[in-house]
Each structure stands twice: as structure tokens, then as C-alpha cells.
Amino acid sequence: MQTVRDVTLSLLRELKMTTVFGNPGSTELPMFCDFPDDFRYVMGLQECVVLGMADGFAQGTRTAALVNLHSSAGVGHALGNLFTAWKNQTPLVVTAGQQARSILPYEPFLFAERAGEFPRPFVKWACEPARAEDVPAAIHRAWAVAMEPPYGPTFVSIPIDDWDRPCPPFAARTIHADRVPAPDAIAACARALDAARAPAIVVGAGVGRDGAWDRVIALAERHNAAVLVAPMSARGSFPEDHPLFAGFLAANQMAIVAGLAGHDVVLALGGPMNLYHMEGHGPHLPPGCDVWLIGDNHAHAAWAPGGTAIVAQCHHALDALLAFPPPPARALPPRPLPPRKAAPPVLDGSAMTDAFVMQELARARAADSIIVEEAPSGRGPMHDYLPILKPDTFYTTASGGLGHGLPAAVGLAMARPGDKVIALLGDGSAMYAIQGLHAAAQWNLPISFLIMKNGRYEALHHFGRHFGMQRLEGTQLPGLDFVALAQGHGVPGRRATAPDELEAALAWTLGATGPTLVEVTID
Missing domain, CATH: 3.40.50.970 (Thiamin diphosphate (ThDP)-binding fold, Pyr/PP domains)
Known part of the structure; x- marks a missing residue:
């Protein structure tokens, strides 16, 4: 035996x-x-x-x-x-x-x-x-x-x-566990979209998990619907250069209501849509807005503050919605609905800000390279200057906990051999799991580790201002040398301390076939 x-x-x-x-x-x-x-x-x-x-x-x-x-x-x-x-x-x-x-x-x-x-x-x-x-x-x-x-x-x-005990044979069984939408429910959702005056689609991480990127594009174009990204979404789910892309919802009750104002029907895919990071007041949804929530997580459906929920995987639900006859042609929704953010100004490099780094990275990287992000204070500038244009090219933590991004970049590089992975990390975030550099070196993975070094937990200073605090304890990070840390783990590193050094550093790391690290000093 x-x-x-x-x-x-x-x-x-x-x-x-x-x-x-x-x-x-x-x-x-x-x-x-x-x-x-x-x-x-x-x-x-x-x-x-x-x-x-x-x-x-x-x-x-x-x-x-x-x-x-x-x-x-x-x-x-x-x-x-x-x-x-x-x-x-x-x-x-x-x-x-x-x-x-x-x-x-x-x-x-x-x-x-x-x-x-x-x-x-x-x-x-x-x-x-x-x-x-x-x-x-x-x-x-x-x-x-x-x-x-x-x-x-x-x-x-x-x-x-x-492990050494005798054991009878055991064979894996075939298990079909797809979540397919109920026909009556998906038909009602299709009718609501067809009748909408100004529909919107809110995409969450479930769209990326279910490989439904192209299906969302098709549905949005069928209905001329504005497309927004759900608060703190951990995956890329829609091309941010598409004419129907309307921006990002903030993790704030009042901001979500304001962002959806003017839309009479909202379809939230792969949610959650009402995800909050701070206390809010008032309604959770715009008055008179018909909200449909589709995703595979029944818990998201249970605690959503409103709307009709359909528990299903996004690709199955979108296939069903697209199988219905297209509605009569609808005019493009008036802009801004919601207010569409103007294109950000081109930065001249007079200061090494996180926004400038994002702008230069967007210029230098291939559109199909994979971004793994854990730079919380840089998320806003990233939205402005580093658009996600291709499916399965953006990953971040859905929990808000630190220490995920650096090792997740290693795992993604192993899963996607031949693809360039860019780990975009804050200095505080990187230190939670800096040992992950060792595995990147041992497996010679094509990862560019880009450390945004501002010398403190910058996201906490944002929150400190929200709470009216003038002084924060335990948020400074003096004396960290990421080039030395990288070299100690077997990863080549270099610094960019001024804008005129950044271009060469990005060309070096993005052109490398193995792991490299760039420490970028942020003003």
C-alpha cells in the first residue's frame, strides 16, 4: 500500500x-x-x-x-x-x-x-x-x-x-462550481439597462478575476454607459483611456453618492461598490437611482446598503446580458456625468514628486507590463498619471494591509513568465516584506522594484490632516538604504535622487531581464 x-x-x-x-x-x-x-x-x-x-x-x-x-x-x-x-x-x-x-x-x-x-x-x-x-x-x-x-x-x-502511514488510493473528482445568474433576475437587469436614461457601470476586482474585461467594454459601448472604478478596487477592470471611462469612486459615502449623481441606473460588477474608509453621513445611493449589484460574493450582496443583488460570476452575467437584443441607439451621456476629470497637466520635472515619477513611468513602460502597487499615498497620482490600459496588468491589496505587494510581484512573475512585472512600492510598504527580494534573485525573475522613498508613512500624514493632527508619532523612516538592502539579497540596485537621473534609471530597470531595484527619492 x-x-x-x-x-x-x-x-x-x-x-x-x-x-x-x-x-x-x-x-x-x-x-x-x-x-x-x-x-x-x-x-x-x-x-x-x-x-x-x-x-x-x-x-x-x-x-x-x-x-x-x-x-x-x-x-x-x-x-x-x-x-x-x-x-x-x-x-x-x-x-x-x-x-x-x-x-x-x-x-x-x-x-x-x-x-x-x-x-x-x-x-x-x-x-x-x-x-x-x-x-x-x-x-x-x-x-x-x-x-x-x-x-x-x-x-x-x-x-x-x-506522511509515512499507509494510505488507500484517492482520485480527484470533477466539481463544477460556476455561479451562473438566475435567468429571471438577469432579464430584469437587462430591461433596466435598456430603459435607462443615463446608465453607469461600476467595475470592481471581480471583473478582473473573472476575465471579463472585453465583456464590460462591449456592454458599456452597447449602452453608452459611463464606467467608473469601484472604491479601492484591487484589479484593473476597464481601459482607462476609453472614451466612456469616467474615473474612480472614492471610499467615502458622500463621495460615492456625488460620483453617481445624475445616473438613473447603475450596474455594479464584481464589487463591493459601497466600500468606506471613513465615517460618512446621509444616503448611501443617489435618490431615485436603480442599482444592480452582480458578483460572486454573497457576503458583498448581504451587506450592500441598497440595490438588487444577483450572485453570479461576472463573465457569466455579462454573457447573459449581451445575449439579449441590443436596445435602440442611445445618445452619448451628457458630459460630465459624473464630472469627468480633466487631463492632468504635464509635469516638467522641476520637482521629484510621486506624480512626476508616475508620469515618467507611464512614458517608459510597455502598456502590457504588469503593475503591482503598494504605495498608498501614491494611489491618487497613479490614477492621474499612470493609466491601466490592458487586462490583467494591475494588482494591489484589497485588504489595505501592507507587506503584500513585494512578494505578490514575485508570485506574479513566476505565474506569467516572459512578462515584465513592476512592483511600485512605498518605502514603508517595502519594509514589511523586503525578504521577498531574495526569491526574486534566486529565480532570476524580470521584476523592476521601484521604491518611492519619502522617508515616512505618508498615508498616515494624509489621515493626520483629516483628523486635525499637527504631529504624528512613529511615522518617520530615517536611515533606510534600499540599494544596500537589494544588493544584500542578490538584486542589483541604483538610486534616482533628482528628475534628471530618473529617465536613465527607468530605462535601466525596465530593460533588465532579471530583478532590479530603483530607489527614488521623493520630494
């Missing part, structure tokens, strides 16, 4: 999970005894880096990634990026080692107490199998749950002595 290890590896091969992201500990080592040549192990120097790399890889491949952590200590280190994977709706199968079953009653060194409870509520399902021979079935269930919309991480705790 085969062992648990033999059967599990065969199952992982069937599920196409042959890349393992991990940081090995003693309780995990038996899993990798006689590790097969067709598997690869991607090591991260800290577990938050491991989770971030797996998240980027899973988003890039659109399939579940396999993570291997070390007992409670490793899971604890990874929880910040596990929370981000949960908010990103990223399919992950997270495994963690557990001490031998025979000594669990004695609370042994490096064991996991109540292992299945620890990662909750940021996993869809978690367990520690009752018997060693149940490990393959538990991993299969974890994969199936992770890949059922809404996607998300799952967790399996595996005792160290399970």
Missing part, C-alpha cells in the same frame, strides 16, 4: 498544484522526502512573504496555489497576508505542520493548539484530519472549497507522522 505522502503527491499532481510556496520547519520536512522532480519548492525567507508570493501566483494563474507553513509560529507570521488573500478572494490551499499525534496530549514543543481555529475567520474552511489516511481527502476538499466562487484560502493542519 502507498503512503499518505505518495497518495497526496499524486493528488496534487492531478490538481496541478506542483509549485509549493513555503518556509520549511521541522514538522514539515517529512512531506518533502524524495521530493519529485516535476514539483518545485519556492522558499520565502518569512511566512508573510510565502503567503504573498502564493497569492500573486494564484492570481496570475487563476488556479489555487499550495502553501506550506510551520505549525502555529509560521501561520502566525503569515496571518497578515492571509487576511489580504481572504479580501483578494485568492484561491489558496494552506497547509501547516503539526507535531506527532502520539505526543499531542503532552503539549509538545512547536505544536499547534486548536490548529483549525487559529487561521479563522480568514479561511473558507479549515481542519486537522482525524486520521492520517484522511489527509488526501482533506486536501482535496480544501482545493474544492478554495476554487468555489467566491474564491478564497483554506487550511489543513497535518501531523508530522502522517
Whole structure:
């Protein structure tokens, strides 16, 4: 009879999970005894880096990634990026080692107490199998749950002595888990769009996850609908140079109402649309506005403050909407509806601002290069000067937690070999997971790490002004040398401290075939 290890590896091969992201500990080592040549192990120097790399890889491949952590200590280190994977709706199968079953009653060194409870509520399902021979079935269930919309991480705790136990064969089963819209509901939504005077479409990250970029363009053009990006959306979902693109909704109750004013029908895709970052007052939606919410996450539908919700994946819903006969030709919506932001002024480089850096990066990069962003204070300038023009070329954190962007760029580069990845990071953000540079160097990945160095947590200063605070504690970041940090991890680095140095630095990093880092000093 085969062992648990033999059967599990065969199952992982069937599920196409042959890349393992991990940081090995003693309780995990038996899993990798006689590790097969067709598997690869991607090591991260800290577990938050491991989770971030797996998240980027899973988003890039659109399939579940396999993570291997070390007992409670490793899971604890990874929880910040596990929370981000949960908010990103990223399919992950997270495994963690557990001490031998025979000594669990004695609370042994490096064991996991109540292992299945620890990662909750940021996993869809978690367990520690009752018997060693149940490990393959538990991993299969974890994969199936992770890949059922809404996607998300799952967790399996595996005792160290399970791997060599005998195990009967186990075969993966075919599971169809698509979320298709109810015909009557989607027909009612189609009628509402057809009858609209001034429709709008709000696109969220679900459009990108479901590969529905071209379908949104087709629907918007059919209805001459203005298209806005949902607050804090973590994916690119519509070309920002399209004539119908109308900008970004802010994560503020009053701003969302103002941004949707004048529209009688709003279709929100892959939401959430009413996502808030600060307290607000008044109505959540414009008066008289008929709102339709379509996405695969029933929780988003449940807590949305208004509108009619259809739980479905965006590509299925858009296929159904586009299958209806087109409505009579509608005139282009009067502009501005909502107020369309004027083109930003061209910056002359008299100051090294984050806006100038974004402008120059937009000029230098290829439109199909992949932006992974974690520079919170630079998001506004990025919207103004660095438009996203192609599908699957923008990724950021949906949770707001830091430490995701740098390792996610590594995972995306592994998932999309041959594509240029640009990690656009704040200096504070980069330090949460700087160890991810090591994996980029070991795998020689074509990533340009662009560190926007302003010497402080700038986003907190924005909020400090909102709260009327003149002084903030613990927000300064003196003495950081990112070129030295990069070189210490095996990544070449250089600085751009003035505008006239930026052009050459961008040409150098964007032209490189391996990982490089540019530290940009921001005024």
C-alpha cells in the first residue's frame, strides 16, 4: 500500500498544484522526502512573504496555489497576508505542520493548539484530519472549497507522522462550481439597462478575476454607459483611456453618492461598490437611482446598503446580458456625468514628486507590463498619471494591509513568465516584506522594484490632516538604504535622487531581464 505522502503527491499532481510556496520547519520536512522532480519548492525567507508570493501566483494563474507553513509560529507570521488573500478572494490551499499525534496530549514543543481555529475567520474552511489516511481527502476538499466562487484560502493542519502511514488510493473528482445568474433576475437587469436614461457601470476586482474585461467594454459601448472604478478596487477592470471611462469612486459615502449623481441606473460588477474608509453621513445611493449589484460574493450582496443583488460570476452575467437584443441607439451621456476629470497637466520635472515619477513611468513602460502597487499615498497620482490600459496588468491589496505587494510581484512573475512585472512600492510598504527580494534573485525573475522613498508613512500624514493632527508619532523612516538592502539579497540596485537621473534609471530597470531595484527619492 502507498503512503499518505505518495497518495497526496499524486493528488496534487492531478490538481496541478506542483509549485509549493513555503518556509520549511521541522514538522514539515517529512512531506518533502524524495521530493519529485516535476514539483518545485519556492522558499520565502518569512511566512508573510510565502503567503504573498502564493497569492500573486494564484492570481496570475487563476488556479489555487499550495502553501506550506510551520505549525502555529509560521501561520502566525503569515496571518497578515492571509487576511489580504481572504479580501483578494485568492484561491489558496494552506497547509501547516503539526507535531506527532502520539505526543499531542503532552503539549509538545512547536505544536499547534486548536490548529483549525487559529487561521479563522480568514479561511473558507479549515481542519486537522482525524486520521492520517484522511489527509488526501482533506486536501482535496480544501482545493474544492478554495476554487468555489467566491474564491478564497483554506487550511489543513497535518501531523508530522502522517506522511509515512499507509494510505488507500484517492482520485480527484470533477466539481463544477460556476455561479451562473438566475435567468429571471438577469432579464430584469437587462430591461433596466435598456430603459435607462443615463446608465453607469461600476467595475470592481471581480471583473478582473473573472476575465471579463472585453465583456464590460462591449456592454458599456452597447449602452453608452459611463464606467467608473469601484472604491479601492484591487484589479484593473476597464481601459482607462476609453472614451466612456469616467474615473474612480472614492471610499467615502458622500463621495460615492456625488460620483453617481445624475445616473438613473447603475450596474455594479464584481464589487463591493459601497466600500468606506471613513465615517460618512446621509444616503448611501443617489435618490431615485436603480442599482444592480452582480458578483460572486454573497457576503458583498448581504451587506450592500441598497440595490438588487444577483450572485453570479461576472463573465457569466455579462454573457447573459449581451445575449439579449441590443436596445435602440442611445445618445452619448451628457458630459460630465459624473464630472469627468480633466487631463492632468504635464509635469516638467522641476520637482521629484510621486506624480512626476508616475508620469515618467507611464512614458517608459510597455502598456502590457504588469503593475503591482503598494504605495498608498501614491494611489491618487497613479490614477492621474499612470493609466491601466490592458487586462490583467494591475494588482494591489484589497485588504489595505501592507507587506503584500513585494512578494505578490514575485508570485506574479513566476505565474506569467516572459512578462515584465513592476512592483511600485512605498518605502514603508517595502519594509514589511523586503525578504521577498531574495526569491526574486534566486529565480532570476524580470521584476523592476521601484521604491518611492519619502522617508515616512505618508498615508498616515494624509489621515493626520483629516483628523486635525499637527504631529504624528512613529511615522518617520530615517536611515533606510534600499540599494544596500537589494544588493544584500542578490538584486542589483541604483538610486534616482533628482528628475534628471530618473529617465536613465527607468530605462535601466525596465530593460533588465532579471530583478532590479530603483530607489527614488521623493520630494
